Amino acid sequence: MVRWEPDAAGRLMRAAVELFAEHGVEATTVAAIAERAGVTERTFFRYYSDKREVLFGDRAQFASLFIDGVRDAPVDASPLDAVAAGLHAAVEFFPAGHRADSRVRGTVIAANPGLQERELLKMAAVAEGMAEALRERGVTEPAATIAARSGIAVFSSAFAAWLSEGETREMAQLVDDGLNELRAIGAG
Template identity: 75%
Template sequence: MVRWEPDAAGRLRRAAAELFVERGVEATTVAAIAERAGVTERTFFRHFADKREVLFGDGVRFTSLFVDPVRDAPPDASPLDAVAAGVRASAAFFPDERRADSRIRGRIIADNPGLQERELLKMDAIAASIADALRERGVPDPAATIVARAGVAVFSAAFVAWLREDETREMGELIEDGLRELRAIAS
């Protein structure tokens, strides 16, 4: 009998990434991921709805990194300042020790149009949630939608830069650069 090992979800993520790189997403089965991780398929489905979900993780938690600071911003904060607080907070999700795994994930997504679409939909949902939080603060449309999408664009540009092989700056620095660019464009 196999001895229980901790962090089944982490082992499943690592096994899936390895197999996606080796075989491609479409050729990789849940059974193969579970076998490589040393768990059963049943355990896989306790953690993830499908094999693609391994790459996207906890969307609610990730979205809250952006949205909670917008809701918690001081009442007199401008819409851009509130969104900037959310974009800054997202940097905590990307410490430098996650960069290598994030680069692998990025390559897997770049090689699969279906995963690219899912990534875009995820970021679109985050922008919509940020816009909702701005509306709760009394920011009318189209301003709420525009500034929310601008914040997501800053995050996305910083993330793409952070994934580059030659990039050494931290995610927070890249976000600050993007926010400065946005403010310069807006002024």
């Protein structure tokens, strides 16, 4: 039986977040996630290696938003402006309509040190990809790595703020505010 599965990866992520929030990560099975998403376990494993990995979505696709944003920045952009272009390209991953789901996901991750580590490692990989894209633009070391990692520090802080209760600014604004903080820090 061939079945059309619109956004199966996205539905699996939403199902996993709901079940983790309801029952905890340990008590939730791949079978339960697949059932709630309306797909087979086999489909689950086509997208994700284990139940925890669902929370981190398609890592390569996520990283490529940042990296392509850096690559596509104007040729005369400064390293920080190229990084800013990468961060803004990734903002599309976090539309206002996903804020409530993202908050639940954030709560699940915050309660589990192993998941916090996966999140850190995911963002470290994005930073390394951006540093490589900066080097391709002719930025030398250590400037490329420092600019990319500082940019990811800005992005992660913006994301944490976006998830916090009472925060109404959108990601694009929070990223810009963070970039201004980084400039102010550098200016002493």
